[in-house]
Every structure is written in structure tokens, then in C-alpha cells.
Amino acid sequence: xxxxxxIGYGNPLRGDDGVGPRAAELLAETPFPxxxxxxxxxxxxxxLAPQIAEADRLILIDARATGEPGSIxxxxxxxxxxxxxxxxHHIDARGLLAAAQxxxxxxxxxxxxxxxxxxxxxxxxxxxxxxxxxxxxxxQIREAVL
Amino acid sequence: MxxxxxxxxxxxxxxxxxxxxxxxxxxxxxxxxxxxxxDFRGFEKLAEGRPFYEMPAITARxxxxxxxSHLMASAKACDQIMAxxxxxxxxxxxxxxxxxxxVQSHALSFxxxxxxxxxxxxxxxxxQRNIFGLMQKYPDLARDGIRLRxxxxxxxxxxxGKRVHPTWVVPGGVSAPLTPEVRGRIAAxxxxxxxxxQRTLDWFKHNLSRYSxxxxxxxxxxxxxxxxxxxxxGELEHYHGRLRFTDANGAVIADEVDPARYMDYIxxxxxxxxxxxxxxYKPLGYPGGIYRVGPLARLNIIDKCGTPKADQxxxxxxxxxxxxxxxxxxxxxxxxxxIVYGLERILEIVNDPNxxxxxxxxxxxxNSLEGIGISEAPRGTLFHHYKVDENGLxxxxxxxxxxxxxxxxxxxxxxxxxxxxxRSDRLTxxxxxxxxxxxxxxxxxxxxxxxxxxxxxLHLMLVGPDGVLLDEVRRG
Numbered sequence: 001x002x003x004x005x006x007i008g009y010g011n012p013l014r015g016d017d018g019v020g021p022r023a024a025e026l027l028a029e030t031p032f033p034x035x036x037x038x039x040x041x042x043x044x045x046x047x048l049a050p051q052i053a054e055a056d057r058l059i060l061i062d063a064r065a066t067g068e069p070g071s072i073x074x075x076x077x078x079x080x081x082x083x084x085x086x087x088x089h090h091i092d093a094r095g096l097l098a099a100a101q102x103x104x105x106x107x108x109x110x111x112x113x114x115x116x117x118x119x120x121x122x123x124x125x126x127x128x129x130x131x132x133x134x135x136x137x138x139x140q141i142r143e144a145v146l
Numbered sequence: 147m148x149x150x151x152x153x154x155x156x157x158x159x160x161x162x163x164x165x166x167x168x169x170x171x172x173x174x175x176x177x178x179x180x181x182x183x184x185d186f187r188g189f190e191k192l193a194e195g196r197p198f199y200e201m202p203a204i205t206a207r208x209x210x211x212x213x214x215s216h217l218m219a220s221a222k223a224c225d226q227i228m229a230x231x232x233x234x235x236x237x238x239x240x241x242x243x244x245x246x247x248x249v250q251s252h253a254l255s256f257x258x259x260x261x262x263x264x265x266x267x268x269x270x271x272x273x274q275r276n277i278f279g280l281m282q283k284y285p286d287l288a289r290d291g292i293r294l295r296x297x298x299x300x301x302x303x304x305x306x307g308k309r310v311h312p313t314w315v316v317p318g319g320v321s322a323p324l325t326p327e328v329r330g331r332i333a334a335x336x337x338x339x340x341x342x343x344q345r346t347l348d349w350f351k352h353n354l355s356r357y358s359x360x361x362x363x364x365x366x367x368x369x370x371x372x373x374x375x376x377x378x379x380g381e382l383e384h385y386h387g388r389l390r391f392t393d394a395n396g397a398v399i400a401d402e403v404d405p406a407r408y409m410d411y412i413x414x415x416x417x418x419x420x421x422x423x424x425x426x427y428k429p430l431g432y433p434g435g436i437y438r439v440g441p442l443a444r445l446n447i448i449d450k451c452g453t454p455k456a457d458q459x460x461x462x463x464x465x466x467x468x469x470x471x472x473x474x475x476x477x478x479x480x481x482x483x484x485i486v487y488g489l490e491r492i493l494e495i496v497n498d499p500n501x502x503x504x505x506x507x508x509x510x511x512x513n514s515l516e517g518i519g520i521s522e523a524p525r526g527t528l529f530h531h532y533k534v535d536e537n538g539l540x541x542x543x544x545x546x547x548x549x550x551x552x553x554x555x556x557x558x559x560x561x562x563x564x565x566x567x568x569r570s571d572r573l574t575x576x577x578x579x580x581x582x583x584x585x586x587x588x589x590x591x592x593x594x595x596x597x598x599x600x601x602x603x604l605h606l607m608l609v610g611p612d613g614v615l616l617d618e619v620r621r622g
Binding site: 011012013042045046047049050081082091095098099102103122 | 192204207213254258276277278281282285288289291292295296299
């Protein structure tokens, strides 16, 4: 089994933005084969780069601000350097892959799963459409991993 | 699987919108500048009606970068509502986590946000003047930054669990004692972290003379300074202590202030252009009571750090000026000294003979209807003030956030840089770079300060005397 890292990220206090962490938590509750590791993050930060560089495969789970609420998309991500200086403390997904490549010599094959959110207002609950999409999301991720 | 390029809408990771407006007078000279924060989440409102003991976990979520700082201030406010004295070992363990937070946050600020300005030059192309440009040109330094930050983050994770928002810090203490295994891991990672911290500080000091223009113009003005100092010791203190205010001459103007009396000393003004409150020192009024908090302020107000290496560095730092060190450019320098201090204290705590004690939590119900918790976050003094009903449900929350404390100073600094660099009715890259760099010196955390979400491109606007927009630039 190739070393696979799964990261669900987002803010669980911001409605559907919490779908990534929620999915990662649910995935972590079910057993995976050796070599699969699940992380929950509020946001992607630079110190994930060495850990990511050690993985053969990376699966990211995030919310999406556009699209029909509850719709799931998956796509392959490749490293890319953002074209601006940042005042913020986070790093975008492709930038993080670029950092892993530049500093640690390897960026894993990466797949991003996104779920379109219906509401990003304050609150811990997922909207009905996003909550209903969770089982399908988990199935798709498990299929990608196994 | 189809490969394609997509636009990732940034709905998570984010810290509010920063906007800078620069106003010109009739002669085309810079007249005023506003640093504005335009998003608002109303975190205080969200908390109303929740049980007080949930507050550390709830408020920690106002930020993905400094949740630990909120945990500290919140748990301390809850301790007061319970009216308990928490076990000594729990105090030390909370301090341990708080220091790890200082180390990791300062490492992020210095290595990954600010060092590109310092190493690649203020006039370099912004497409290069960022962490990726740094990685290309100085990969060793970039890896040093990651290692140091990782060390701080790891301590937080080992103590609090894997989650970003650990629930280990609880009202009454901490939820579990330190294990010998975690103690061993912290000690094992320490030497490399201290080597990196010392090497970086030495490098910065060696190159300090290259930044004399920045030191002269980046928020270099008289102001007050505020922070916690050790009770009866005057030492550098991030977890507990008393408030001290000093003036621009370095003279102490208020000392041994019980944090519970903060409202007697700090007023909060609200400007219509920003959601960020403008706190000021009440005895001097608004806006004369402008003060600064954070690493620079902390090193200005103390009598000593209290650890050997940091004290040596602090003495050298204070020799920059006979009075207080006034330029906000030196926030960077102060951050590096605080990393050294934090590491020294971390080792001291893990070597404490009683640190593995099992008694780490006091329990009680509601014994007081009000609690005020104050701690030093990486960016400065953080206040959590709660009022509860007799069932312990939150009735009222007031939070003064570190970046908020620096709001007036941030505005003043942006104005100074604008006056120094803007000479026409058009904005240039060089101007924008310097405005960005001075904002970055404060390491503002806008998600904390307004409890806001949204991307943070910098939006810079140049406005003529008649209110007409002359030029604008968005970065991001």
C-alpha cells in the first residue's frame, strides 16, 4: 500500500466550511490499511510540507464556495507557485505542493475533493444538502484510496 | 482521471480583508492614512447563551493560527468564574503550551512572511518577494523556519492532541498530565530548535545595518507600550502577571495593574471605517493614548527576561536606544529574541522535577458571575471578559485582541510609510511593498481581530482632497 495522506481542512464553526474536517473525522473512524494517515486541519500551513513530501499520494478534502450545494467534484492538483506575496498565514494547496517539491524534493500525486457549500454562516451544523452528500463523498474517497 | 486547472475559492484559511486608504491634501502630499478591516463575524454574539466551560473550545476556533492564545485567556477567565486556584503543575503545563505557541507563531511570521522582504529586498518583484522566492534563493533558511515552527506545533499537538484546536486546556487546569514520553520528545527536539533560533538571531543582528532606512521610517514614533510583566519580578511574562504601561522614554506610567481592572486603563473607540476597535490608554484619552503591544512592547516594558541567553540578547536590543526602542521595524528583532526566550523557558519547564504530577485540574461550579482572563498572545495582550448567569450560561463577552490593541499604531505606521514613500497621485510597486511590509511587521491576525473570514488581499486606495479616487491597487 503506498503511503497515503488524507487531509480534511476548513473551519467547523463556519457551517459547510467544516465539511473537510467532518469527512476526515469520519474517515478516521473506519480502519484503513497500513500506510494511510488522516489529518484534520483548520487551514493548510507551510509546516505540512515535509510530511506531504514523504507521502506517495495525497488526498485533500475542502469546501467549495460555488456550485450546487452538496455537489462533489474531484480533480488532480499539481504544484504551482502563487504569483503574489501574502499577508496571511495560510498557503494554498498547490503552493504547498510546490513547497514540498522545492524544499524536500518530492510532491505526491494529489487529488482534491470539494463539496459545494450551501451556507458558510456561523454555526457548527452542515446544511442538509452537504450533510446528505457526506456518504457519497466518503465512498468516493475510499475508492480513490483503495 | 481528468486533469484540469481549477479555481479554488478560498472559503477557509483566511484572515479578513485588509484595506489601506491614503488621503492626499491640496498640495498632493499625504495627509492621512487608514488601515481598515472590513469584515465582521460577531464572535461575541455567537457565544451568548453557551455554557461558560465551552468557551475555551469555542473561542479557540476564532483562529486557526493562534487558537492556543485564546485557549489561555479563555480558560483563565473560566477559572475566575469557578473561583478556583488551579494546581501549580497545571499552570506550568499551560505555560508550556503557550510558549510553544509563541515559538511557532513567531517562526511563521519571521521566516515565511517577513524574511522575503528582508532577504530579497523591498523593491524586488512581488512575484518573487514571497516564501517561494525565499525557497528558491535561501532553501536552508526556509527549511529552518519550517523546522522551528514544526517544533512549536508539535509540542502543542503532543500536549493537546492532533486537532488544531486542542481541548486539553480546560477551566480549572488541563485535562491530562504530561507523560514521560512527551517530556522526552520535547527535550529531544530542543537542541536543534535552539541552534536554529540562535543562528537566525545572529544572522539578523549581523545584517541590521542594512535596514537603517526601514528602521527610521517603519512606524518609528513615540507611543506608549503595554503588556504583562511578572508579578513583583518585572520579568518577561506571557501567561500570567500584571499589566504595565511605559511611555516613549521608557518610564513606567502604570504598574502592577490587576488585569481585572483593565477597563479602568483601556478605553475602546470605534471608527466608522473599520470593524477593528481602537483601544487607547484612558488617562491620556483618544487618540493621544496610543499604545503598542506585542514583542516590541514586551521587550520595552520589562526589567529583564529572566533567562540567561534572552537576557543577554535583550541587553543588546535595548542598547539601540537609551529610552524605549520606538521603531516597529524592530518587532522582527524582538520576535527572534522571544523565540530564544520561549525555548529557554520550555526546557526549564520540562526539566521541572514536579512536571509529571498527576494533579492538574481543579473542579468547581459557578462561584462568580464574571471572569476576566488575560494572556500574551504572540501579537500582544489578549483580553477575554465573560459575564454569566447563575447557571453558568454566557450573558456577555468582550474580547480585546492583540491586533486590535495595535490598531492605532498600525494606522500611524501606515501613515508614516505613506508620507515617506508617496510623492505623486499614482501608486507604485515600491510604495505598495513598503506599506505591506510595515503592516507585516505587526504580524496582524485579522481573523482574530475582527473574527472575520474572507481572503486578505491588500487593497490600497489613493484619495485626493476632493474625495476622488486617484488610483487603486489590489494585491491578491
